[in-house]
Amino acid sequence: MGMMRRSAALAALFVLIAGWAALAMAAEGCAPRGKLDPIYCDDNGDGIADPSKDPAKLLNPDPLVFAYVPVEDPAVYGPVFADLLRHVEKVTGKKVQYFGPQNYAAQLEAMRSGRLHVTGYSTGSVVWAVNVAGAVPFGQMATAKGPRGYHMVVIVRANDARINSVADLKGKRVAHVSQTSSSGHQAPVFFFTRLGVVPGKDYEIVFSSKHDNSILGVVNGDYDAAPVADTVLERMVNRGVVQRGDYKVVYTSPVFPTAGFAYHHALEPKLAAEIKEAFYTFKIQGTSLGKDFRDATHFIPIDYRKDWEAVAGILEANGVVFSRESADYKKFSAPPKRGGG
Secondary structure, three states: OHHHHHHHHHHHHHHHHHHHHHHHHHHHOOOOOOOOOOOOOOOOOOOOOOOOOOHHHOEOOOOEEEEEOOOOOHHHHHHHOHHHHHHHHHHHOOOEEEEOOOOHHHHHHHHHOOOOOEEEEOHHHHHHHHHHOOEEEEEEEEEOOEEOEEEEEEEEEOOOOOOOOHHHHOOOEEEEOOOOOHHHHHHHHHHHHHOOOOEOOOEEEEEOOOHHHHHHHHHOOOOOEEEEEHHHHHHHHHOOOOOHHHEEEEEEEEEEEOOEEEEEOOEOHHHHHHHHHHHHOOOOOOOHHHHHOOOOOEEEEOOHHHHOHHHHHHHHHOOOOOOOOOHHHHHHHOOOOOOOO
C-alpha cells in the first residue's frame, strides 16, 4: 500500500512538473502578452490571443457549437438564434449546435476548453473571455443608425415608496447578477461608489446569476432592488413575462456596448473568416432573431481595444484580476446564491 501511495504521489509530481514545463515553454515562446492567460500568445500586441503557429493545433470542428450569454433562461435563445445559425451553416458548410450555458463561468470554461466555438458574451464577460478563454471578439448587433447600446438601470417594485434613488439603496437587499456582468455588477460598483453608496458595504449584495432572476426577484418581492440591462428588461416586457406597471426605474447609467460575439482563437483561419462572413451578411429583420431584437438590422465588426475600452476600465477600477486563479474568477465560478425568479 505504501508503494502504491508513493507511486501515485510520484505520478502526481510528474503531472505537476509537466504542467510547469508547458507553462514555461508557453511563456518563453511568446512576446509580452499583457493581461492574457499564460497559455495564450499575443505576438501582434492587439490584446487578443493569436491562433497557434502549429497547424496541428488548429480546430476545424463539425458541428460548430454556438451559445448566447446566459442573461435569461438558456432555452429561450435556441429558437431566437435559429435563423442566424442556419445561415452560418450555409456559409461554412458545417452543422451548428446550440448550447445553453447556465451561467457565465460555464460559458467561459466551455470556450477555454475548445468545446464552445462561437458565442455571444455579455458586455463585461467579453473582457474576461479575451483574457482567460482565448476569445476573439468579431461582431455586435447594430441598428440602422449604428451600434446597439444599452443602459444599466436600477429597478424596484412600482409601489415601493422607500427607494427613489441610489442613495435610498443603503441598508437594502439588492440583487446583482454575477461578478463578470458589466451592467449587473461591475458598473453598479463603479457608479454607485462614486455616488457615495458602496455595494456590499452600504447594502447587501445577493447574486442572482441571471438578469431575469434579478428582475423577477424584484417584481416578486425577493429583492428590494436590482441593477440590470435595460435591453433584457425590455425583452421581458415585450414577451409579457413582466409588466411595465410591475416596476419603476430609479437610476439610468450612461450607454454601454451590447453583447459581443466571438470565436475561439484556435479555429482554422479559413473557418474563422467564414463565420465572420456569415454574421456580417445576415439581415436580422424578418428573421427569428429580429423578433426578439426588434431594433437590430445587421452585425458590424468590433474593434475590441476601442469599443471595450470603457468596459475594461470599469473592471480594472473594480480591481479585477483576469486570471482563473484570482479571487474574482473563483467567486463567479462558484454556485450562485439564488433569491427569487
